[in-house]
Amino acid sequence: MQDFSTTEKKEMMAKWPGPHTWLVPASDYCPPWLRGRSQNIAIRLPKVNSTLNLLNSINFPITSTSANLTHKKSIKTLRACKNLFKNEVKIIDGRIGTEKKPTTIQDFVSKKIIRK
Numbered sequence: 262m263q264d265f266s267t268t269e270k271k272e273m274m275a276k277w278p279g280p281h282t283w284l285v286p287a288s289d290y291c292p293p294w295l296r297g298r299s300q301n302i303a304i305r306l307p308k309v310n311s312t313l314n315l316l317n318s319i320n321f322p323i324t325s326t327s328a329n330l331t332h333k334k335s336i337k338t339l340r341a342c343k344n345l346f347k348n349e350v351k352i353i354d355g356r357i358g359t360e361k362k363p364t365t366i367q368d369f370v371s372k373k374i375i376r377k
Contacts, residue, residue, distance in 0.1 A: 273369070277306040278313060280364040284375065295324060305364060311355045329363060 265273070265285075273283055284301040296302045304322075307313075316323065328336040328345070336342050342352055366375040 269369075278308040279306075280308070280358065280360045281305065282364045282366045283369045284366060285369045301368070303366065307358055307364075309356065309358050327363075335363060 276283075282303050282305040284299075284303055287296045287300055287302040291302055306316075328342050330345075336345060339352070339354055346352065363376065365377050367373070368375060
């Protein structure tokens with residue numbers, strides 16, 4: 262991820278922590294497997310206490326994919342997640358957010374809303 266100015270950080274933090282994902286330009290150090298075919302990377306700081314506590318305890322960003330598959334119904338429970346992914350991924354039991362719909366995704370540079 263690139264370095265951001267104080268103004269840019271304030272703009273991001275106006276939506277965080279919360280259900281908002283920013284698409285930002287990936288740095289040259291970002292591995293292709295993390296960004297896919299895009300030149301951007303999606304970043305989010307959810308408003309989920311267990312996640313915030315984990316991030317604060319390690320003082321390091323973590324990466325994960327969404328349990329929600331494109332164009333499929335959102336995964337809402339641990340059981341549904343385990344049924345879908347079986348033993349293919351590490352699933353950490355814990356509370357999920359209380360949002361009723363997937364997060365908003367917004368391109369940070371163009372400000373275009375990708376998903377509302």
